Amino acid sequence: MLKSLHKRHSELAKSKRQVEILSNGIFQSGDLPKFKDKIAESNQFPLKANKLEILQINVGYMCNQVCAHCHVDAGPDRKEIMTKETMLQCLDVIKKTEAHTLDLTGGAPEMNPNFRWFVEEASKAGIKDFIVRSNLTIIRANKKYHDLPEFFKKHNVHVVSSMPHWTKGKTDKQRGNGVFDKSIQALKDLNAIGYGLPGSDLRLDLVYNPSGAFLPGNQMALEKDFKKALLDDFNIQFHNLFAITNLPISRFLDYLIASENYEDYMYSLVEAFNPEAVKNVMCTNTISVSWDGYLYDCDFNQMLNLPVKSKAKHISEYNSELLEGRSIVISQHCYGCTAGAGSSCQGSVT
């Protein structure tokens, strides 16, 4: 199994080093414009936060998988786990927020020992769309997780799961040996209780990340191909596919540099820059909460340790008036969310 950058003591395990790489080289020499200057061309700088719609909470970086592209650098060796105390602080905000979506992520969020309690409590708040980002294999990883589909159903959880391709080779290359077979089994388990079936209220969406140094194709076309292949080959159904661009941070940045694809990839992102996508980037309607309760404009900024520009910096200090209208913290990784049809945790944005 691949090891996390932290486990490898890689210099890229340090967020500061990643930000340096993204700020120097082709961006410092002027070969490519900095993101700030690019969005200024269409009078979109500074990027400002609107009303909160999505509260995304990262309950820990521990994961049973070590995916080659992971922007969290998650893995079994990561010990950063949200405590019950921080979860209680999050619940205070969840109960009073006007956000329509609560989005739990990780790592594998299910590995947090207080995950089930947190879901039970959070579901009482009656938020319209309650997402758990499940990597699927966790459902089959250990007997204690086998009942997760039933647990999700009980709490009307919207399951969003990663699936980079409908073939075993491409999936296992990105996510590890054996991941494809376990994911297929987990999808069958979810389908068996009604998740992902046409007309079902039990939402099951898949996330597609390219398995290499290229951008995602058209989301609708990919969804069509995924649906056909998964149905024909495995009798599996799901609702929607979210095509997400890999952002050049953490393990994907490490891969880009090691494979000498970094500069070409950055050129691809900049050339595909779409000013229309800037209007709908997720940081304008999202707050990302880290395992230790700090607030970020998005999950990527969390990993780069770029906190919100606001007096309210921690979930315990959450204040919608202070956070709304804040200037979004940007760097060159933001090109990943504005390329082509745009990219967010909910897929394309245009």
Add this chain to the structure above:
Amino acid sequence: MQKTYYDPADLRKFGKISDWNEELGSKFFEYYNSVFKEGSLTEREKSLIALAVAHTIQCPYCIDAYTGDGLQRGITKEEMMEALHVAGAIRGGASLVHGVQMMNKVNKLDL
């Protein structure tokens, strides 16, 4: 002075051909973009045809572009290689089918 005929970075400058003749360049790119839109054939099918043609005409820029395009569309390496064998079969067949001409000539001249 450039030391090689092909530079991968030049692919990114393809659009610049319009700089020296905007009217024809614009018409070409409008046509080009229309060709690759979904019609009776899907964009995916057109991408595989383009990849096969790219190898037939041995255009390094096109091979680069349509390999990347195929990956973006989720086309597998097995599908790409099958498309290339179609190109290879037609190229090989085009040589071999001329063998009939050779055979005709031999049959006419030989005792």
